[in-house]
Amino acid sequence: MAAGESQPTPPDPALVAKGLQLYNDARLSGGGNFSCASCHLSTGHTNNKTYDGLDVVAVGDPNGRSTPTLWGAGQRMVYGWEGAAPTLEESIRGIIVNRMKGAAPSKETLSALAAYVRSLPYPKNWQLDDDAPIAAATDAVKRGFALFTSDGGCNTCHVVPSLDKPNVEDVGTGGRFKVPSLRAVASTAPYFHDGRTASLRDAVKYMWDFYAKKMNTGRVLTDAELDDLVAYVSAL
Ligand code: HEC
Ligand code: HEC
Known part of the structure; x- marks a missing residue:
């Protein structure tokens, strides 16, 4: 980009x-x-x-x-x-x-x-350039980015530059919904179309488990990895 x-x-x-x-x-x-x-x-x-x-x-x-x-x-x-x-x-x-x-x-x-x-910009995080961590970013954000773009499969739906997708998806939340943009998502709670999830950590964990099950990867996210993924997503 x-x-x-x-x-x-x-x-x-x-x-x-x-x-x-x-x-x-x-x-x-x-x-x-x-x-x-x-x-x-x-x-x-x-x-x-x-x-x-x-x-x-x-x-x-x-x-x-x-x-x-x-x-x-x-x-x-x-x-x-x-x-x-x-x-x-x-x-x-x-x-x-x-x-x-x-x-x-x-x-x-x-x-x-x-x-x-x-005309309304989104707040840019100093750690990211075009949504990728810069060299000075924290290790947590760098690891989180790696998870987002690899095992998590997040970027298959939350696609740059707007971190959404032109079509709707069924992620097990009760129907087919738009892949929402993740801009400023740390401060947009509650999450999902009906606001069912209060914490970003829980929303991210839900999405991880959904993708692992859908792709049958069996890839379990550790608590420390969840922290990293949340750190990256919170910087978007
Ligand atoms: C198959 C496509 C798909 C994949 C893969 C996917 N998402 Fe999502 N994501 C969605 C859809 C669709 C929603 C909205 C569902 C709803 O509103 O009920 C969503 C919602 C979210 C939300 C809530 C946003 C808000 O504003 O409420 C977050 C946070 C999120 N995804 C992060 C992630 C992360 C992190 C990953 C990777 C672990 C991921 N997603 C993988 C499709 C996907
Ligand atoms: C009563 C509260 C309320 C008012 C008033 C309101 N909105 Fe919204 N707006 C919402 C909700 C809730 C949604 C999500 C609706 C949906 O997707 O079904 C939304 C969605 C949107 C979206 C789509 C964003 C996206 O990412 O998909 C835009 C753009 C928007 N509003 C702009 C406006 C503008 C401009 C006005 C004034 C003319 C306005 N809204 C008035 C509550 C409101």
Whole structure:
């Protein structure tokens, strides 16, 4: 991957400014009570809650959907936990109409909101360059990267540059879901589409066991290796 490819391209500042205004505008919702920032915070990050429509529901509720971070969300291969929206604009249109029960947005509104979301970078960890550890990275992160890209098989689904995949997969969580991006994943709990898993360590362990079983490798992860894998994933 070319240097810088994973960060947003410089957008039109006027359009981004208009997008920021709309992002905080509750008039986009039918009831006038919800703006994008209600759930994705004013920073674009997740509020760590799980929703059915506009209602917060218990984690693990089959109709609940965990709020994703918008940091780095300009670069997803597909949008939404069901992987149903091929573009950022489609995704935002669906959220305004279906989740927020708002009026169908104009093309101008959509392109401003999309420009704002595309302007949100993800926090880069000093230990990684293009998602690979640099020489000065900790040994734990280096070992974790090796596990991620070899025995763990993580990179067969969480593919660079956005660490997701354009198609959905059944990983035994109750259906076929999008391979989510792992950007800033250390602070996006709860995990999986319905927020069923509270800790990143448990989510990573689940994924390891899923892949080992699927490929019939019999490769058991030690606690120390799990620490390493979590250290690497937490740096993404
Ligand atoms: C009530 C809370 C809530 C509000 C308000 C809300 N969102 Fe979301 N957003 C979510 C949830 C939950 C998801 C995951 C939904 C799904 O995939 O089914 C999501 C998904 C997204 C995604 C897809 C991200 C990805 O990685 O797939 C984008 C983009 C997004 N929201 C942008 C916005 C914008 C822009 C607004 C304002 C117009 C907005 N959202 C308003 C909760 C909310
Ligand atoms: C076969 C494809 C596949 C493989 C291999 C895979 N994943 Fe996943 N991963 C998924 C899917 C699909 C989900 C979402 C499932 C859901 O939401 O119910 C997911 C979810 C996750 C999550 C939760 C992210 C969030 O935002 O909730 C983490 C963390 C994760 N994977 C890490 C890993 C690690 C680490 C590995 C390697 C040990 C790995 N994955 C291997 C497909 C895969």
